[in-house]
Amino acid sequence: xxxxxxxxxxxxxxxxxxxxxxxxxxxxxxxxxxxxxxxxxxxxxxxxxxxxxxxxxxxxxxxxxxxxxxxxxxxxxxxxxxxxxxxxxxxxxxxxxxxxxxxxxxxxxxxxxxxxxxxxxxxxxxxxxxxxxxxxxxxxxxxxxxxxxxxxxxxxxxxxxxxxxxxxxxxxxxxxxxxxxxxxxxxxxxxxxxxxxxxxxxxxxxxxxxxxxxxxxxxxxxxxxxxxxxxxxxxxxxxxxxxxxxxxxxxxxxxxxxxxxxxxxxxxxxxxxxxxxxxxxxxxxxxxxxxxxxxxxxxxxx
Amino acid sequence: xxxxxxxxxxxxxxxxxxxxxxxxxxxxxxxxxxxxxxxxxxxxxxxxxxxxxxxxxxxxxxxxxxxxxxxxxxxxxxxxxxxxxxxxxxxxxxxxxxxxxxxxxxxxxxxxxxxxxxxxxxxxxxxxxxxxxxxxxxxxxxxxxxxxxxxxxxxxxxxxxxxxxxxxxxxxxxxxxxxxxxxxxxxxxxxxxxxxxxxxxxxxxxxxxxxxxxxxxxxxxxxxxxxxxxxxxxxxxxxxxxxxxxxxxxxxxxxxxxxxxxxxxxxxxxxxxxxxxxxxxxxxxxxxxxxxxxxxxxxxxxxxxxxxxxxxxxxxxxxxxxxxxxxxxxxxxxxxxxxxxxxxxxxxxxxxxxxxxxxxxxxxxxxxxxxxxx
Numbered sequence: 001x002x003x004x005x006x007x008x009x010x011x012x013x014x015x016x017x018x019x020x021x022x023x024x025x026x027x028x029x030x031x032x033x034x035x036x037x038x039x040x041x042x043x044x045x046x047x048x049x050x051x052x053x054x055x056x057x058x059x060x061x062x063x064x065x066x067x068x069x070x071x072x073x074x075x076x077x078x079x080x081x082x083x084x085x086x087x088x089x090x091x092x093x094x095x096x097x098x099x100x101x102x103x104x105x106x107x108x109x110x111x112x113x114x115x116x117x118x119x120x121x122x123x124x125x126x127x128x129x130x131x132x133x134x135x136x137x138x139x140x141x142x143x144x145x146x147x148x149x150x151x152x153x154x155x156x157x158x159x160x161x162x163x164x165x166x167x168x169x170x171x172x173x174x175x176x177x178x179x180x181x182x183x184x185x186x187x188x189x190x191x192x193x194x195x196x197x198x199x200x201x202x203x204x205x206x207x208x209x210x211x212x213x214x215x216x217x218x219x220x221x222x223x224x225x226x227x228x229x230x231x232x233x234x235x236x237x238x239x240x241x242x243x244x245x246x247x248x249x250x251x252x253x254x255x256x257x258x259x260x261x262x263x264x265x266x267x268x269x270x271x272x273x274x275x276x277x278x279x280x281x282x283x284x285x286x287x288x289x290x291x292x293x294x295x296x297x298x299x300x301x302x
Numbered sequence: 303x304x305x306x307x308x309x310x311x312x313x314x315x316x317x318x319x320x321x322x323x324x325x326x327x328x329x330x331x332x333x334x335x336x337x338x339x340x341x342x343x344x345x346x347x348x349x350x351x352x353x354x355x356x357x358x359x360x361x362x363x364x365x366x367x368x369x370x371x372x373x374x375x376x377x378x379x380x381x382x383x384x385x386x387x388x389x390x391x392x393x394x395x396x397x398x399x400x401x402x403x404x405x406x407x408x409x410x411x412x413x414x415x416x417x418x419x420x421x422x423x424x425x426x427x428x429x430x431x432x433x434x435x436x437x438x439x440x441x442x443x444x445x446x447x448x449x450x451x452x453x454x455x456x457x458x459x460x461x462x463x464x465x466x467x468x469x470x471x472x473x474x475x476x477x478x479x480x481x482x483x484x485x486x487x488x489x490x491x492x493x494x495x496x497x498x499x500x501x502x503x504x505x506x507x508x509x510x511x512x513x514x515x516x517x518x519x520x521x522x523x524x525x526x527x528x529x530x531x532x533x534x535x536x537x538x539x540x541x542x543x544x545x546x547x548x549x550x551x552x553x554x555x556x557x558x559x560x561x562x563x564x565x566x567x568x569x570x571x572x573x574x575x576x577x578x579x580x581x582x583x584x585x586x587x588x589x590x591x592x593x594x595x596x597x598x599x600x601x602x603x604x605x606x607x608x609x610x611x612x613x614x615x616x617x618x619x620x621x622x623x624x625x626x627x628x629x630x631x632x633x634x635x636x637x638x639x640x641x642x643x644x645x646x647x648x649x650x651x652x653x654x655x656x657x658x659x660x661x662x663x664x665x666x667x668x669x670x671x672x673x674x675x676x
Contacts, residue, residue, distance in 0.1 A: 191387035194354050199401040199448070200375040209400075213391035 057269035075266035079274070083267055087255065088244040097231060097248040098278075099162045104230030105223050107170040108177045112222060113215070115174075116181030117207060121193070131182075138175035145172075146239055153240055160243040165236050173229060177222045184218030185211065224286045231279055249275045304364045304378075304455035304488050305330045306351070311360035312512075313346050320346045322512035323360065328490065333482050335491045335499035338509035339535075344492045348458050351490065352381050364455065375404075377456070380449030380487075384461035386441045388433040394420075394444050395429040401452045419447045422481065439470045446478070450485070457482070457489040463498055475501055496536055500524070508532050526653075530660040533585050533653055539617055541585045542627050545657060548580045554600070557584055561623030565600035567649055573664035577656045582663065585653035588617065588630040593643040606641045620645065 056062065060070030077083075078090060118124075119131060149168050150159070158164030188211060196206040212219075234250045241251060253275060256268050306328040313321040321343040328334045336344040349355045350362060353374035362369050369377055388397050395416060402412040420426045423443045433441055442462065449457060462478065463471045479502050482489050493499050499506045500520040507517045508531070516528040527533035533541050546557035546564070554565045555574055564584065566574075574582065597603065604622035611617075611633065618629045618637060627645065631637065654663040 189385060189387065191383040191385045192389065194349070194352070195381065195383060195387040195448075196389075196400075197354060197374045198352050198379055198381040199452070200404040202375070205404065210389055213389075216391075 053269045053273055056265055057273055059266070062265055072266075075264075075270040078267060078271060083256070083264075087252065088247055090252070092245065093247050093249055093252050096162055096246060097250075097275075100166050100233060100237070100248055101227045101230035103163060103166040104170050104173075104233075105226040107166060108173060108222055108226040109219055111170070111174055112177035112181045113212070113219060114207075116178045117185055117211065119178065120182045120185035134175040134178055137172075138179070140172075142172040143235065146235070149236075150239060160241050160246050162241075162246060162248075165233065165240050166230060168240070169230065169233055169236055170226070173226065177226070180222055181215065181218050184215040188214050220286065224283070227282060228279055231282075305366075306456060306488060306490070307363040307366075308347070309361040309363070311347070311350065311362065312358045313343070313350060313355060314358045319358075320512055321350075324512075324514055326507060326514065326517070328488060330488055331486045332504050333479070333489045333491065333502060335493060335503035335506045336509055337493055337496060337499040337506050337535075340494055342509040343512040344509050345460055348381075348460055348490065348492050351456065352379050352458055353377050378452070378454050379456050379458060380452055380454035381458045382442075382445045382449050382460065382462050384464055386433075386445040386465075388441055388444055388448075390433050392432075393429065394425065394431050394433070394436070397433065397444055398429075398447045398451050401448065405452075415451055416447075419451045422450075423447050438465050438467075439474065442466060442474065446481075450481070450487075454487065457487045459489065459491045461493055461495075462491070464493070464495065471498075478502065496538065500536075508535060526662070527585075528662050530583060530585075530655045533655065533662075537587055539588050539628050539630065541587045541653070542591075543655075544584045544586075544625065544627075546582055546584050548574050548577065548582050550574070550580075557582065559625070561625035562602035562604075564602060570649065570654070570664075573654055576663050577654075578658050579656075581657035583655040583657050583660075585655060586627075586647050586651065588628040589615075590647050590651035591627070591629045592646045593618065593620070593629055593631060593637065594646050596644065598644045598646045601644055601646050603642065603644050606637055606639050606643060608639060609635075609637070 052068075055068040057075050058071055058073065059068035060072045060074075061068075063069055078087075082088070082090065119127065153159045153164045153168070156164070158167070192210060192214075193206055196210040197203070201209060232250070233248070234254070237248050237250050238254055241247060247255075249271070253268065253271050256271060257263065306326075308324050308326040311321055311324045311326075312319065324343075324347065326334075336347060338344050346355060350357050353369070353372060353376075357370055364377065389400065392400065398416045398419065399412055402415060407415070416429075417426065420429060423446060425440060425443050425447065428436060428440060428444070433444065436444065442465070446462070459478070463474055466474055475498065491499065491502060500523070503520060505517060506520055506523055508515045508523065510531050516523060516532045518526075518528075523532060523536050527536060527541075530543065534543060544559065544562075546559050549556040549558055550571070554568065555571045557564045557566065593606075602622045604620040604627065606618055607621045607626070608619040609616055610619070614633050615630045616633055616635050616637075618631055618635070620627045620629055620643060622645070629645070637643070655661065656663055
């Protein structure tokens with residue numbers, strides 16, 4: 001109560017008593033203010049970073065390398081013509097990035113959804129070993145496999161191709177996807193599945209008519225993660241793809257950072273924003289979807 | 303409609319034997335209850351009948367056809383789970399229509415049947431809702447509709463009332479029994495609640511540890527429990543079970559323990575002689591005992607220890623020596639704790655059991671007890 005007394009010392013204290021509504025409300029307001037202040041301070045560096053990108057992409061120069069000044073749209077010309085003949089077509093590159101993200105998403109969903117069902121519902125020899133192994137694989141740093149996977153891809157003829165990248169990337173991310181999906185399947189009661197069987201469904205029909213609709217939130221979440229990871233993939237793209245026709249936006253930015261004698265911060269900022277925007281939009285939409293689908297289930301059930 | 307027969311049915315999960323050889327016959331149109339404490343194997347039998355579990359050994363016959371290897375979809379069984387197991391992503395209509403869609407029933411017929419069964423269960427106005435928008439009782443009706451819409455030969459109900467509140471339970475009990483009579487469907491009800499089993503079923507199979515202890519009508523279970531387990535399980539408040547020693551010598555046969563002694567008429571001797579030893583258990587239901595203020599020849603005296611008013615009746619805890627005995631007397635009793643009373647009951651209302659084998663003693667002691675379920 002000491003804080004409330006300090007805040008308004010002139011006002012006479014309300015009649016002494018244990019149930020002081022005003023004091024409680026004032027204290028709640030102070031706590032809320034403190035929480036907001038803390039959150040703003042913590043998110044400030046991020047906000048400043050994005051703000052700097054935005055300002056920079058529209059300003060003529062950077063005073064002392066940090067302070068943007070003047071207004072220009074010159075940095076956004078890359079949308080219509082390549083910054084130099086060295087660069088491939090931007091839209092083709094964007095298309096490749098999308099193909100990588102979507103391919104990654106499809107692979108993840110297509111493999112982890114049925115795999116997790118089997119691991120969640122069926123008993124077979126080696127099931128526990130398999131589950132343990134997937135966990136270990138997930139902990140395995142993918143970067144150590146870079147050279148080996150390069151050779152595998154070359155042998156398969158998948159170097160310089162988008163599917164090559166998303167297959168490798170999905171393979172490394174699958175343990176996570178399988179575990180997430182398994183968690184969602186585990187949450188569905190056996191009764192519901194047995195009920196479908198008694199109602200006349202086959203095991204497969206039960207899976208896609210009764211189980212799949214109930215794990216949609218899981219599918220949504222691994223789709224979102226896969227899409228974002230695929231879209232922002234860097235190291236596998238620049239390692240496995242040299243052919244400019246197969247570049248993605250991260251190769252494009254990599255080239256801007258690496259190839260100019262004087263780094264063009266304006267161009268870098270503009271392309272970076274261009275790269276970020278779809279992910280931000282995607283996240284805003286899918287997050288809404290996620291929020292909606294997780295409120296499901298039945299009262300008596302499960 | 304179907305006649306169901308189980309022949310030496312067993313089911314093991316790893317090293318645990320959940321069902322240990324059950325023989326059972328269910329008549330066409332009969333409502334039979336499997337009653338027992340949790341873990342007695344009753345739900346396992348139900349799931350074997352539904353085709354979810356495959357029997358470890360033994361056979362299941364539907365109308366003389368062996369169905370052990372028939373998958374659930376080929377059995378014509380409707381099943382209502384304790385949890386209702388509704389499909390949360392489908393509307394009530396789609397939940398009920400699901401079995402018909404799988405059978406490729408024409409759209410018109412499906413619609414007609416869904417609406418018909420919804421009308422019978424009085425949930426027509428709920429058809430467009432999702433299960434999460436329904437109360438427990440409504441969900442239960444939907445689950446029942448989904449089981450009935452297929453017009454099953456056999457209806458299986460797994461603890462259908464245990465998720466409902468007390469009042470709704472009584473209504474639904476009557477409702478289910480009415481529906482079952484009306485449609486004439488052979489029905490098996492699994493429950494741990496004796497009231498549910500006794501009120502709904504034509505016959506009750508009391509189960510313990512994977513075996514049927516007694517199969518008979520509800521009244522028979524209450525009047526002539528086949529063994530100690532059934533005697534203690536059926537009846538609320540439970541039967542008084544007093545371990546006694548049989549003294550055959552002297553004038554009348556006597557039952558004695560350290561707190562009390564009871565002398566029995568000569569007619570009881572034949573039953574008592576069947577006992578494998580002199581250790582027997584005397585059972586008397588609280589509602590069969592009267593409290594009298596005067597000494598009764600051969601009957602024990604005790605002191606009133608505590609009263610539990612139940613409304614219509616009052617449960618009186620009488621101590622005979624250190625031995626507590628429960629007695630049910632009319633609600634407005636004048637008896638107070640500390641009063642000295644004499645206990646009295648009719649000879650034909652008492653039950654005698656062999657303490658070692660737990661079997662009922664007396665003429666026709668084995669009536670109603672299935673031969674192979676021992």
